[in-house]
Structures are given as structure tokens and as C-alpha cells.
Amino acid sequence: TIPGSEGLVKDVKQGLKLANEMGYPVILKATAGGGGKGMVRVETEEELPVALEKAKSEAKKAFGDDTLLVEKCIRRGMHIEVQICADKHGHIVHLYERECTIQRRNQKILVEAPAPSIDENLRHEICFTAVRLMREIGYYSSGTVEFLLDPQTKKFYFLEVNTRLQVEHGVTELITGLDIVSLMFDIAEGKELPFIQDDI
Numbered sequence: 001t002i003p004g005s006e007g008l009v010k011d012v013k014q015g016l017k018l019a020n021e022m023g024y025p026v027i028l029k030a031t032a033g034g035g036g037k038g039m040v041r042v043e044t045e046e047e048l049p050v051a052l053e054k055a056k057s058e059a060k061k062a063f064g065d066d067t068l069l070v071e072k073c074i075r076r077g078m079h080i081e082v083q084i085c086a087d088k089h090g091h092i093v094h095l096y097e098r099e100c101t102i103q104r105r106n107q108k109i110l111v112e113a114p115a116p117s118i119d120e121n122l123r124h125e126i127c128f129t130a131v132r133l134m135r136e137i138g139y140y141s142s143g144t145v146e147f148l149l150d151p152q153t154k155k156f157y158f159l160e161v162n163t164r165l166q167v168e169h170g171v172t173e174l175i176t177g178l179d180i181v182s183l184m185f186d187i188a189e190g191k192e193l194p195f196i197q198d199d200i
Contacts, residue, residue: 002148002157004071012049018070019048025073028052030059030066036106037062041073078117078149079103080156082130083172085180086140087187093197094127095172095180111168113175117149126156133158142169142184176200 003022008031009015019026019042028051030038038059040051052068060066079100086092099115100108114123130145144166146159169180178200183193 002071002074005069009052009068009070012052015052015068015070016045016048020045022070022072025075026070027073028055029069029071030055030063031069032063032065032067033059036103038068039106074148074150074157076151077101078115078151079108079146079159080115080118080126080149081144081146081162081166081168082127083169083180084130084134084139084143084145085178085183085187085193086134086143087193088140088190089192090135091193091196092131092135092139093193093195093200094131095176095178095200097123097126098168098171100168108168111171113171117151122149122154122156129156133161139163141187142180144168 005018009018009028015028024045025041025043028040028042033039038055040055042048042051055068056066059068080097081100082097083095084092085095096113097115098111098113099117100111101117102110118126126147133145134143141163142165144162146162147156148159149156165181165184173180
């Protein structure tokens with residue numbers, strides 16, 4: 001995971017302490033957040049008090065909860081997400097990755113598959129990590145594991161798991177020829193996946 005606060009940011013004093021320990025830039029994030037709401041990037045110590053109030057206000061309006069976390073900002077981070085399908089019999093496969101780096105106000109605008117920003121070795125590592133995570137938590141159905149890739153270090157960080165069908169699933173259907181919605185119904189009915197990883 002991206003270096004960040006272990007708990008909630010209670011006030012400006014604590015926010016400053018954490019941000020100074022991590023080094024700027026940092027991102028303030030709403031704990032109840034999603035869709036890029038309640039996220040504010042902070043470049044300097046001077047900006048933090050105003051940014052903290054802005055993030056809290058936006059989080060309260062959007063989610064009814066103004067609690068925040070602070071984490072290190074990955075400059076020019078690449079947004080890579082891996083589509084997963086897993087059945088109730090322990091079979092789990094990835095349907096490769098999508099890149100959603102081009103965004104406006106933290107909302108995805110362009111989705112590309114395969115991701116143009118990664119090579120085959122990194123693709124294998126990210127997809128393997130996504131499958132491993134979903135296996136560890138005993139997940140079944142379709143889902144998406146999202147990562148943020150640091151383009152300088154080629155290190156990737158876990159962001160979140162979407163335990164639902166995402167609007168971008170159609171891109172994966174186009175590159176794999178699979179009907180993910182139909183697979184979700186089959187999995188819910190207890191059927192086994194009709195393929196293994198090497199078939200994808």
C-alpha cells in the first residue's frame with residue numbers, strides 16, 4: 001500500500017506532523033470517499049491547513065462523513081486495474097488489466113487494454129498479485145483490483161477492490177471475447193468457470 005497514516009487525521013496539527021514525516025506532496029482523502037470526491041493534493045506545508053478544511057467540507061457534503069486519511073502522493077501515477085473472475089470452487093483467473101490513467105477530477109475518461117504503460121513482466125506481476133489477493137480473501141464473482149503504478153520506480157501500490165461490475169468491464173469483454181455479466185450469473189448459481197488462465 002502507499003505510505004500513509006495508520007489512522008484518521010483528527011486536526012491540522014496531526015495532519016502537519018504526518019505530512020512532514022512522509023514528505024510532500026501528500027494527498028488528503030475522505031475515508032468514506034469514492035469517485036475522486038474528498039481528495040485534495042497538498043504540495044507544501046503552508047497549503048495543508050486550507051486543504052484540510054476543503055477536503056473535510058467536500059467529504060461531509062458528499063458522504064456525510066468528514067474523516068480523512070493522509071498518504072504520500074505518487075507523482076504522475078498510472079492507474080492500472082485488473083479484472084478478476086472467481087468461482088465458488090476455488091478457481092480464479094484474471095482477465096488482464098486496463099489502464100485508466102487519463103482522468104479529469106479523479107474520474108476516468110479513457111480506458112485502454114492492454115495497458116500501454118507496462119511491459120510483459122510488470123503485467124504478469126500485477127495480474128498475479130491481483131489473483132493472489134482475491135484468493136487470500138476467498139473472493140468469488142467478478143471484481144476489479146486497482147493499483148497505482150509509480151512510473152519512476154515501476155513499483156505498484158494497492159488502491160482498492162471493487163466488488164461489483166464496473167462500467168469499464170466492456171473494454172475487457174472486447175479484448176477477451178468473454179461475457180462478464182453472464183459469468184457473474186453462472187458463478188452466483190454455483191457453476192465452475194468454463195476455462196483456466198491459459199485459455200484467456
